[in-house]
Amino acid sequence: MIPDIIMHNLPAFLIAVPMFAAFATPLIGRLGNERVRDAWVLLAMALTAAVAVLLAAQVYSAGTLVYTFGGASPGIPVPADSGGIPVRIIFTIDAMSAFMALIAGIVGFSVTAYSMASQSRSSGRESYYMLLLLLTVGVLGMVCTGDLFNFFVFLEISSLAGAALVASRVDRGVAVEAGLKYAVLSTLGGLLVLFAVALLYGQYGSLNMALIAHQMQFTVLDMVALVLLVTALAMKCGAVPMHFWTPDAYSMAPAPVTAFLVVASQASLYGLFRVVFTLYNVTLNYSLVGWFIIIIGVLSMVVGVTMALPQKDVMRLMAYHAVSQTGYMLLGVGVGLAVLGDETLMSTFGLTAMEGGIFHIINHAMYKGLLFLTAGAVFYRTGTRNLNQMGGLGHNMKWTMVFFIIGALAIAGIPPFNGFASKLMIYESVFLFNPFLSIIAMVVSILTLASFVKVFHSVFMGPQLPEYQDVKEVPAYMLIGMGILALVVIVFGLFPQVVVDGLVAPAASALVDQSSYIASVLGGI
Amino acid sequence: MKLNRAFSRSLWVFHFNSGSCNGCDIEVVATLMPRYDPERFGVKLVGSPKHADVLVVTGPVTHDMGGRLRRVYEQMADPKVVIGMGSCQSGGVFFDSYNLDGPAEEIIPVDVYVPGCPPRPEAVIYGVVKAIAKLEGLDGGVQ
Amino acid sequence: MSEGAGKKATYNLPIGPIHPALKEPILFTFKMDGEVIQEVDFAPGKAHRGVEWMGMRRNPVQIVHLTDRICGICGVSHSLAFARTVEQIAEIEVPERAHYVRTIIQEFERIQSHILWAGVAAHELGFDTLFYLAWRVREESLDVIEYLTGNRVNYGIIQIGGVRRDFTSDQFPRIEASLKYYEDLLGKLLNLFLDDKSIGLRCRQCGVLSRDDALRLCTVGPTARASGLNMDVRQDSPYAAYGDLDVRAVLPDQYLSGTNGDVYDRIVVRLLEVPQSIGIIRQCLDQMPPGEVLWETKYAKILATCKKAVGEAVGRVEAPRGECLHYVRMDGNSNPHTWKVKASTYSNQMAWLKILQGEQIADIPIIIASIDPCMSCTDRVAIVREDGTDVLTKEDLTRLSVEKTRRLMQ
Amino acid sequence: MITLIDLLMIVVGTIFVAGFGIVAGLCIFGIDRKFAAHMQARIGPPIRQPFIDVMKLLCKDSVIPENAVPSIFNWAPVVALASSIVILLYLPLGSIMPVLGGLSGGYGDLILVMYLLTVPALAMVAGGFASGSPYATVGSQREMVTMMAYEFPLAVVIIAIAWRLSMAGMAEPFSLATIAGLTTGVPIWGVVGPVGILGCIILMVVLAWVTPAEVSRVPCDTPEAETELCGGLLVEYSGRNLAMFYLAQAVKTVAMASLAVAIFLPWNISWYVAMPAPAAVVVDFIFYLVKVVVVVFFSVSLIRVSMARFRINHLVTIYWGYLAGLGIIGLLLIMLDAFIKGGIVI
Amino acid sequence: MKFLPTVAEVLRQITKTPATNIFPAKYLPPSITGFLRSVGEGKASIHPPIGTPPKFRGKITYDRDTCTGCKLCIRVCPANAIEFLPETKRVRIYVTQCVFCSQCNDACPTGSLVMSDEFLLATEDRYAEEMIVE
Ligand code: SF4
Ligand code: SF4
Ligand code: SF4
Ligand code: SF4
Ligand code: SF4
Ligand code: SF4
Ligand code: SF4
């Protein structure tokens, strides 16, 4: 049905489709009318998502995929002695990568659909869509690349596109400031990554992750590189104590952008996991690094939620929750890492913890994206993000309210929504590692609930306010965007086992299994 | 509104003080006490007229409370019963004043009167029994 | 801990006029910040029945029963204060024994009222068992009162110039039995109310009224005494038989180590006034002289004497809630020319503004109840036109008062 | 995989459990009212009174207030009742296995129950907010705070028990069937040593105190506080909707009590006395009902008649401070116990 | 329990007999009308209310034969409950209006008015025959 050429070159299409669409968007915008341009962007996103799905299907069925751009036969493993072929772009797509690409695809498409309506009132839409597509390119590249330098390049692409999007609400000074902040921090992060890459390259003369991992000595320089990478990526994913940029950026950007920035952050999280599990893995002191990640995670959970409680700005509040939720992922994966060396512990709870953490990534992307979109919908109609100025919207914006409730229950980990499914996996594995971690996770969860109940009450409940008497439900495009995510939230919540078995478990074992990653790149060593 | 048999055996009471002298109010509360315990009959005091089946009015209905009495009565979900407690419901010492809208029957229909100033608690219970008997009559004479 | 749900910076919370925490109609408006009270305002007058107005159209013998029903809790305080004014104006000599009967009834009323209050306080705290218990034991005093006067609540014992019923010696054992009952119970009551941690948690340092504020706001009765003011009409200007008896104001530091002026202290004062009343009744029973209880049993004569009376007088009584004051001016008609009633809550209610500030929603009921308010005897003034266009300012009120006083003086 | 037969069993079981939950819940309410009345020197209503109340409410009008958001206002009671019943589906009743939970493996367990317990409360919160009355709003806010307050100690109890069970080498320590000893025949008391028994007793006390908060009774009835909020978050509800909330509360009480029974009083008579299987089920079930009544007596009736209501900020201090602290002491004792008994890796 | 003294109190109470006087019956009979009917027929009995003391002020009784029509009772009645009937020179008392103060008893020179001990007076119609004494 689908031509072989496409099936064989999916990784290339994954990047090429959005990239081409991005550069074509301004042209099309100039040529045709708005309809055509909107259709074009939507089509491009749909195609990208479709490619991501196909790719994931391929990887999940056939195993890790190595793709060399421009290679005569792109699937051939890289010989161990080749020096890593630094010039060529090599994608190494294992289940974890495919998993992340899938997330980006789904969220990307809903966000674009949503933007069709939500951005229709602002100017500069060509560049907006272009940047959005570029951001997608960056994120997809980050999760698929098998090469450190390329990782840096894609990281930069996503950072710059992200910064520009954050600042895109040009009429507001604060937005520009937030964009600048995001840009500066991203650049800083990028520099740290670049420095680390340089250190590694200096030692091993290679940029290919598999190759470096294969030769990893864990020298002092490696240690420095590790610290640099972990710092930079933890900062990019918004973990405490380097979370301070998130509230600004998330609250200033247009809602759909924020929803996608969540995915971008998670791509950094992916990077972090990749570095730890694939690049270093055996050379690490598991318990030490594991505990380090756990502590960052717990701090993120607790600090994020306590900061969120008093917030008055919906988007800021949700941004702090993003920090807090990231903590769960770090906690789950951190516990997995901490017991990585111990076969029995790994099989009793370590792997489940990791699966929980990874499952939480996709869940979080869905419900947090959904929540940001509902916040955007409310903003679209009321023009305010201040909780104290809203009220009674439930009378008029029923669907938005329903979507909000779904998102809120999901983030608070209330069954039967997806957030509960992944949190449950985390609670029920982490407690064996240390019971207090589970207790903290549960308490944070209830605080999250409290915080969202507050939002629910302030925004949707209460008597109809006179100034919002004429407020209507948001346009269909926005509802579609939210609906897709809400659907995923519900389906994942109802059939978690299917998702875990089908998507998450392979991703987790791919992440853990360093040797097969190396093997698939370098050929059976 | 169809009455079912359960209605008269689970009367939830809302007490409305329309400017009484406290005598009746205190006796309403005293009636609820262990010595008399009307909860034996499913009678209990509730805090919201929305939950109530019986409105117990005490006092001569001052001007300020007249409108509120009507509102509270209207807020109660159908079916509902009104018990007028005390002599104030039909006279008593408060008469010929510029500030009285009452007695209550001028504002809302009163189903059962319990004379007394104030009535003894058991007279109130007897009033409730009368009310239940009246409801049973409405019910088509359940045996 | 931040409150779980959103609030607009401040919001208004109306409580009343019909609310389970308020046994009588009064409208409070609270300006809230979350669960904390910022400002309080209240609109009394909902129970205004025009009692004084009605009284000025009736003869004193009828008014006595109207005063009984100014409020049903103090069935005797108002009628006693009123009777004392008329007796002074008409220069009626009240028989000695009647004074003792009046005193005994007033002290039973105090026992009944304080236990009632304790029960209500427990109910406001959500402690229904104590509420039931207090009211269960209160029934005993009601039984005695009914036994002595013929009615549980509106005693109707006072008559101008004495009392309507004498206590016979065969009634004394019943009285004694009930005093004994309360004496035996007292230790348990004090234990249940004062040693309970959950009550302490709610009542200590809650609704604090400092001694200075108590003085400045002219509070009276247990509310004032709980803030450390040593005042009690029975002690300071004795009436009825109190001059012959040993009465000393009950202050919280007689039981606790100090005086805080909080809700807890008010519980302490009221509960400790119960044994005080028992003591007073005992003294009365011992010292009661024989003789008549009413100076004149012919009602026509009573009516005629009252009609002839000219002059003015003030009657003060220590009601369970504090000083209760009646002013009457008679001008030779069968009806009084003027009758003013100042109930204890009238003096105490201003303390609400002070003691409610900064407290939480949850404490509103207990704090409001802590001064033991009685709106029915307080609601002297009401704005009859409800559109609010003619709210009287302080200056207006002073002017009107002066004008009225001049009119009375003519 | 779930077969058709299983599905049928689930449907039938659900209907049974729903019926059982409602009947048992109302009976428990009746018994509770009777106990409370006698403790207050009253006779109290007949035990069937709650049934009559519900029937009465069902025949009354449901008034929807003007400011309400009708959709949520009307759906909240339904969700509350339905979710309360769902909780029961996951709990073992006597020696009867839970209807749900055994099947999909690992997904029907204690933590799920703990979170399901929040759903009826959440529905009430939503309903309260949707009423649009200030009293209901304050009530809802308080309910939310109450939930936050008791969740912490509850989490401690649950994690502590499961941890100890799994340290004793039991598979699926969160599964209620395991906890109640249905699969292993060994409840938590059989696992721990003397130190652990002390810890378990502490945890049991903590759970007993969480119960009144879960079911909103004195001293934790702040969200409904009659004298403060006229019925709080239920103030605007009447008729059928009120009846559903009432039923939800009743079912939730059974669920909470069954949870306590499953964790701390799991013994079944059939473990000690040999008897044919059908008889065992019946006897155990009756014994289970007795245990539920005992739990309700001690953790609901007795507490509610002998205390004043907490203020909402006290509630947080008490649950997060004292009870959570107590729970953690219990947890530490249990951990100590595990060390003493050996077999600990970490 | 030192800090919750009520616990001991309620546990002690649970074994004691309740303080309730079970007027008119312990629980509501299946049908009040039926119950009242069988009481009328003597087949069932109402548990009596708590007894009234001597000199209790219940529903008023009037002896029209001894009354002289002096109207003193009307002058002292605080509730305006007594009406003078000029044709017969007798009085009529509206029980629902009376506040049971018994002042008229004290005032009446011939002792024609006496309070009875009847106090269960609830009625659906406040001008019913038994609510007017003449
Ligand atoms: S009937 Fe009597 S006791 Fe009752 S409110 Fe009226 S005056 Fe007071
Ligand atoms: S305000 Fe005073 S004078 Fe006027 S009617 Fe009321 S009690 Fe009488
Ligand atoms: S002080 Fe209060 S209780 Fe006493 S007579 Fe006045 S209103 Fe009644
Ligand atoms: S005249 Fe003024 S100062 Fe005097 S009592 Fe009246 S208000 Fe108070
Ligand atoms: S105007 Fe004067 S006399 Fe009249 S109510 Fe006011 S203070 Fe009293
Ligand atoms: S106007 Fe004069 S006489 Fe009247 S109360 Fe005031 S100060 Fe006294
Ligand atoms: S008892 Fe009192 S109220 Fe009744 S008729 Fe006689 S005087 Fe009037």
Ligand code: SF4
């Ligand atoms: S006072 Fe006695 S005699 Fe005179 S009219 Fe009245 S009832 Fe008759």
